[in-house]
Amino acid sequence: MPGIFFGLSTLILTLILTPEERIFYVEHILIKTNLKGINLNTLPGLRGWNFLLSRIALILQTIIYLVLLIRISIKHEKVINNYFSNTERKKINWVKNLGYIAFAVSLAAIIFALLGRSYFIHHNLSLLMPSAFFTTLFFLIGYKGNIQSQISERLYESEHEMIKEGNVSSSTDDLKARLLNLFQSEKIYQLNDLRISTVCKALHTNRTYISKLINDEFRMNFNEFVNKYRVEEAKQLLRSKVNNKYTMEYIAQQAGFGSVASFSRVFKEIEGTTPGNFREKNSLKMD
Structure with missing residues (x-):
């Protein structure tokens, strides 16, 4: 105007x-x-x-x-x-x-x-x-x-979908237990293109509900929550003598990261060191 x-x-x-x-x-x-x-x-x-x-x-x-x-x-x-x-x-x-x-x-x-x-x-x-x-x-x-990659997913739920969260039969404690089992036992974080919608389908719950659970109970967003498990998985692989012969690409893929660059960036943010330095230090300990 x-x-x-x-x-x-x-x-x-x-x-x-x-x-x-x-x-x-x-x-x-x-x-x-x-x-x-x-x-x-x-x-x-x-x-x-x-x-x-x-x-x-x-x-x-x-x-x-x-x-x-x-x-x-x-x-x-x-x-x-x-x-x-x-x-x-x-x-x-x-x-x-x-x-x-x-x-x-x-x-x-x-x-x-x-x-x-x-x-x-x-x-x-x-x-x-x-x-x-x-x-x-x-x-x-x-x-x-x-x-810039195009995001085809609908990232915002409608009011009708959000209301459905009140119909979720599971209690918060029960849902939290099933969520932890999904990550700790079934290791769903190893899926390269894991999305919160995939977790919701596995737990038969609402996206808004599971996002709120992760935010409130673990004080982190979904991306941080998944990466925490992926870094722990990568650390186990990097500590293993058997995996010393494998490349960082293999380690990143096994842990669920989309690329080596993403793996290195997230690993350093959480651990304060690069995956290569971490493996080198732990190799010296094993020797």
Whole structure:
């Protein structure tokens, strides 16, 4: 709506300006950004203030949408962690990071705007700064968006599905016991593409209910819960002399990780060391 308003007002004011007034506006207001000399009683002055207010509106909109973008990406990350055990190429952290970058670029754009066109007219090479900023940003948006995996699953349940949680016959303690059995005895975490929906089907329960159980009882999300078991499985494999001949790809696959990169990252986050260093230390102990 602000864009439509300022677009129409700009068009109307530009059309009613005389050729002389347009030249005056371009030279003294647009190029030199001589805001102090803007007289509201003249058409060029009105056009100048319209231009200034449109910039302010753009800045405010940019800040608001960037804040919303960052909030949505954070919310999405929480949902992803509560749905998937392997989150590679499913998270949109890059959107949040680009939001921060775009915010920084917006501040830079404000500075460039305050410097005015006259500054860049006399410093031609300085035009490389805003050009490099925006070109890099647009490239990153396109690149990251292109490699982002599409999530076909419906991550949010309807109210009707959520109400069903009240019909779950199992008590919290019973469901918790069956959940632990599913992971400790049946080792469901070894499934490479394990999702919370798979666990729900195995336990005949609701996704919202099982997610709340994991969050409340274990103080972690689904992704953290699964990775805890996978890392413990990997540690057992890495400690075994028999498995010393196997590659990290094999260890990662046996533990349920989607890739070696994911395995190494999660292992280091939990254990504070890499799988290779862990195996090396435990090999020395066995020797």
